[in-house]
Amino acid sequence: MATSARAPQEHLYREVRGLSRGLAVLRALNALPGGIGGVVELARVTGIHRTTVKRLLETLRSEGLVHHKDDGASYALGFEVRRLSEGYVGADWIDRVAAPAMRAHLRALSWPSDLATPDAGFMIVRESTHRVSMLSQHRATIGIRIPMLVSSLGRAWLSWCAEEERVATLALLAQRTDAIGEMARDGGYVKRIIRETRRRGYAMNRGEWASESSVTAIGFPIRIGEHAIGAINLVLQNNVVSDREVATRYVPLLRQLADGISEATSSAPRG
Template identity: 30%
Template sequence: MASFPPVEAVVRAVQLLECLNRHPVSSIAQLHAETNVPKPSLVRLLQTLEGLGYVRRAPKAGGYLLTSKVRMLASGYHSEPRIVEVVAPLLDALTQAIKWPAALAVPDEGAAVIRYSTIPNSPLALLHSSIDMRLGLLTRALGRAYLAFCEDEEREALISLLDVADNPENIAAQNRASLDATLELIRRQGYALRDPKVRPVSNTLALPVFDAHRVVASVGVTWFSSTMSDEEAVKRYLAPLQEVAAAAKAALSEPAGPGQPEGGG
């Protein structure tokens, strides 16, 4: 037991970070309900964390979200994120069976970032590596699969962060009716394909990955466009990729064991 009372400001700041980590986007009212911290104090804490670069406002969604800088807080912890631990062997087995490379991506502000790839195990890969590659949310299959199936408030927050200057592919956000129709089609189909105007030499089929509560990542398979049509690729690889997503969900929905990090990474 500590020999002194806890520093209340530190307790509140940590509680706030934990609460922000549980939701893609959090409103002041939601944070107040979960932490019991007075709203004026929450605003001051959020503005402080925003100034330090750990929190970002999502004005169109009316809330706050964590930035990628929070990873620095765990930089001394060297275990792989749980989602990579779970999905990597599933994708390895998939590539061993079908030969084409597969990848796992997670959202990072305005992009889907590849956190695991089977390119080293594939004889049919176009690239030498894709780890940490940032893919557009609106045009790339891995980004579309996540964006279509995430919660409405998270989707609005992610779209509000997109900048055409940062990535010309984000121009699709300027035609919201067309974008919404594309995302609705993806939800009905249950899968996403890359926009055919982007890197037509290949294409990717992608699915969302869920834990017990929400979508946490996306997984996909990439092939050369010259070898088969999109329709043929969906026919061949949708079911195996669905098996990967289902197995990942089952594993991620179980409580983390001792020594395992909570959450999707």
């Protein structure tokens, strides 16, 4: 007796297009300065027709996820967006230790910072002050995948992580067919980056990340004991801050922040 094949689970349900579009509008609004934007601006960013964007915004408003701003021509994120995040459980040390420390140091640092942890050959931004720094060129960086070998975050973690983690990460990167894969296969290049980073005491990149060529970033590892579990950076504009100012002002400040997070994370009870 013949039996019919069961359809793969992912084919049993169709995408709810309205929900996808509503989420696209929320993400776009979150990425705008201050989380505020109008219908025309959101339509341009999302590629969704203005009439549809207006309907979606009004639906989101009825659910408390956005609200009218000023004269009603603009919309802002509502309190319900934050309430939704309360069920999310991130890495405990990031939420409990790193995030408050980063906010406390923002006044002294001025420039924005990202805190990231490794994942599948990338550094994933877990916490950031981009959204509150007046000097930030980006407003939404949490969740962004940062390339490992050309960023200060990646270089800081690679230089101080456990040896087996470094070997495994470089082997994963070496399988890629792009420029990052080529770098990972160049043992001399990798050794030089790690040697220079350790000797300097912190990681640095000066525009090596092609999509951020105007940026100078410095990075320190976040460590428990001897080994890095993540990294934190400071993102500066090349044409605004001199190398001397980076070395004499910002490196000591970022080191203090990184050391504070590392010490508090190491000493905190973990269950």
